[in-house]
Amino acid sequence: MxxxxxxxxxxxxxxxxxxxxxxxxxxxxxxxxxxxxxxxxxxxxxxxxxxxxxxxxxxxxxxxxxxxxxxxxxxxxxxxxxxxxxxxxxxxxxxxxxxxxxxxxxxxxxxxxxxxxxxxxxxxxxxxxxxxxxxxxxxxxxxxxxxxxxxxxxxxxxxxxxxxxxxxxxxxITPETVAYKSTIDVIPGNITLGRGQQLVIQVVEPDTRLHHRLFYRWDENWRELGLNNYSYTFPSLEYYVQNEVAKSPVYRVECLDEPFVKSWVIDYHYPAYTGLGNVRDTLSYGNIEAFKHTEVILS
Known part of the structure; x- marks a missing residue:
């Protein structure tokens, strides 16, 4: 058994x-x-x-x-x-x-x-x-x-x-605390440029984990550019760089030989066959696009 x-x-x-x-x-x-x-x-x-x-x-x-x-x-x-x-x-x-x-x-x-x-x-x-x-x-x-x-x-x-x-x-459970660089160092800072010189704005030792953006203006409005180490030629302007964590000081660039034309005004007088009225454009910076036989006045 x-x-x-x-x-x-x-x-x-x-x-x-x-x-x-x-x-x-x-x-x-x-x-x-x-x-x-x-x-x-x-x-x-x-x-x-x-x-x-x-x-x-x-x-x-x-x-x-x-x-x-x-x-x-x-x-x-x-x-x-x-x-x-x-x-x-x-x-x-x-x-x-x-x-x-x-x-x-x-x-x-x-x-x-x-x-x-x-x-x-x-x-x-x-x-x-x-x-x-x-x-x-x-x-x-x-x-x-x-x-x-x-x-x-x-x-x-x-x-x-x-x-x-x-x-x-x-x-x-919770993510690690990420330490980001708390300041942004920018060159050339305040600068005066001569005729035909190129302005290159760079971030010194950037935190590559963050997306840096360049803000600039030559009038009252700030404009934005992605900062990818490219070169830009500007008239006199102010600029600063900002990311998700920090912002640089505002710097001013003085250009000794500024372009004479600061702004463009384009008046379009379209031909009758288009059925369009007269249009005034102040934002094209001199770029002209129109239908054939359109009368364009640039001022």
């Missing part, structure tokens, strides 16, 4: 081990999916966004709940000795429920001689029949699991540095 019980315990252990493995695989898949969702959102929003903090808490709670639920369901379906005997009976063509009946008689403490005879039959049958453990997952589910694991793992490996930073933020 002891040999039969030992074999039952071995089958029970193997069946329950499969349940544990199934739970571990499913928990790993859901964990990776949760991390991947965070990573995809992290790639598409600012690292300082409050959305990432809320998403972090939601995913943490969701992943923990799912993993607990998976293992709870798995433990709930653990095989007991009687269930193991029933499972073994179903794997054979015999309809006598030998294993289950023997175990129930053993629990009821039936006569030792009867138990001995039945135990001998059961042990012989266990040795003669090959029992296959159930598959962890069906083939189509295996394909889906491997597809997800390999696909997600490939994305993480191809962007390892970025993923590492995202996971560091996921673990800390």
């Amino acid at each position: 002891n040999e039969f019980l030992n074999k039952l315990q071995r089958f029970r252990f193997n069946l329950n081990l499969q349940i544990v493995l199934r739970c571990l695989i499913l928990a790993t898949v859901f964990f990776m999916l949760g991390i991947h969702i965070y990573y995809l959102v992290w790639l598409n929003v600012s690292a300082q966004s409050v959305v990432l903090i809320y998403l972090n808490y939601i995913l943490r709670l969701g992943i923990i709940f799912l993993i607990i639920w998976i293992f709870y369901r798995g433990i709930k379906h653990f095989y007991r000795i009687g269930q193991t005997a029933r499972w073994l009976d179903k794997q054979t063509e015999h309809q006598d429920d030998l294993y289950q009946n023997l175990y129930e008689l053993y629990q009821q403490k039936e006569d030792e001689s009867i138990l001995k005879v039945l135990a001998l039959q059961a042990t012989e049958r266990l040795k003669s029949v090959s029992y296959r453990l159930p598959k962890l997952f069906p083939a189509d589910l295996w394909f889906l699991i491997l597809f997800l694991l390999i696909g997600i793992g490939s994305v993480w490996s191809f962007s390892a540095d970025t993923f590492r930073y995202a996971m560091k933020q996921f673990a800390a």
